[in-house]
Amino acid sequence: MTAVKKNEATGALYDFEDIKLTDKMFMKFAERMYDLAGVDLPLTPKNHALIRNRIVKLLRRHSLKTYEEYWSKLESGGNEMVSEFISALTTNMTSFYRESNHFDFLKSVLPELHRKFGADLRMWCAAASTGQEPYTIAMTACEAQPEMPSAKPRLLATDIDLQVLKKASTGTYEEREMQGLPPVQRTKYFEKIKADGDEYWRAKDQIHNMIRFAPFNLMNPKYEFQHKFHVIFCRNVLIYFDEPTTKRVIDNLVSCLAPGGYLVLGHSESGNVKHPGLKPMSRAVYQKL
Ligand SMILES: C[S@@+](CC[C@H](N)C(=O)[O-])C[C@H]1O[C@@H](n2cnc3c(N)ncnc32)[C@H](O)[C@@H]1O
Known part of the structure; x- marks a missing residue:
């Protein structure tokens, strides 16, 4: 038709x-x-x-x-x-706890990063889409908090697409967008709200306040941030880039990481990574030497 x-x-x-x-x-x-x-x-x-x-x-x-x-x-x-x-x-497909082994890994290394770098733990989610990924990182940091009570994890969530970024910053999701979020986390970190007669789930302050949302284009020639990050998630975006662009982006991401910090890519993206400053740790996870 x-x-x-x-x-x-x-x-x-x-x-x-x-x-x-x-x-x-x-x-x-x-x-x-x-x-x-x-x-x-x-x-x-x-x-x-x-x-x-x-x-x-x-x-x-x-x-x-x-x-x-x-x-x-x-x-x-x-x-x-x-x-x-x-x-x-842009293709913005995402979900909570996508490639979930990365969050098990993050939970296990956060206390170690806290011991090494002190209270301020700085993380960056560099292709955050509608926010499910940064909120999952924030929930993971909360779950690790008992083992690092004095740590203050902070997360920068960026994307080139201003429409998805706006949605991410509200932290408000329809039922169908909550896919991947286990029931316990759902009620622990989200609350039900009503707007215009419809029901939504909204991220509670505990995770929402941990994240700062900002536009950022990974094509920027140089990545200039005041401080180095201890963890960078840049997942499922390199698949859209050609080889020279991927190499340039990885070089830039590595330049923003503190030595000993971790770079997390998408599962299908690790094939292209041959960087002398990165040590492979587990599937699509690298540590900066
Ligand atoms: C498929 S989503 C991946 C979302 C999330 N990282 C995940 O793994 O679930 C890819 C995201 O990359 C973003 N993106 C594409 N090109 C970009 C660029 N040059 N700079 C920053 N973000 C970009 C898109 O807007 C989209 O939100």
């Missing part, structure tokens, strides 16, 4: 499914995304469908009829258009 839509601006009826995305326009969008976010989208049927399906939603939103019109608007529009484009083309 095809969807016939009304153009809000002109009142004309037209069929979005029939709007053709030429290979030339595909390449323009793909190159723009690569330049902005490092996301590598070679011309394949899957990527063609991805760009077509996601940008067609923006055509609707802006009452435009062709990808060419959208391209002109993107080129002449300001930061908001660019930010919306990035949001449309």
Whole structure:
């Protein structure tokens, strides 16, 4: 079934499914995304469908009829258009306790990091998406707290996509987004709230206050932070980058880690990591020498 839509601006009826995305326009969008976010989208049927399906939603939103019109608007529009484009083309899939062995590992090393580095434990979640990952890190730090009562764990959660970051900062989730969170943690660290007649789960202050949310593009040429981090999670984002970009990002991440600190990547991302300053510890976990 095809969807016939009304153009809000002109009142004309037209069929979005029939709007053709030429290979030339595909390449323009793909190159723009690569330049902005490092996301590598070679011309394949899957990527063609991805760009077509996601940008067609923006055509609707802006009452435009062709990808060419959208391209002109993107080129002449300001930061908001660019930010919306990035949001449309990023993949934000995430869940609580995803690749859960990483949180067992974190719980086991936090007391050791506390002994080594003192009270201020600084962690960074560098592709935080809608927040399930940083809240899982915060819950893990709370679970480790009895073994390090004087520690003050702090977490910076960043993402290039401002829309997911905004959601993450609210810490509010629908039932379907709570997937992966065991019942005990659910009631210990989240509370039920009602808004507009619907029920949501909201992160309690104990974990919410541990996290600071901020935009950050991993394509930044240099990562400049006041202090080194003791743990960095950068999971399931390198898969979208090509080899030279991945290498550059890893070099930058390593430069932000304190010696003895840990870098945690996604399970499927560890194949590309050959850094002389990193010692493999367990699956996709590295320690800075
Ligand atoms: C698939 S999600 C992974 C979320 C989470 N780390 C996890 O493992 O569940 C990938 C995230 O990386 C973000 N991302 C993509 N390119 C980025 C870049 N250049 N800088 C920062 N974040 C980026 C996306 O916006 C998205 O939220």
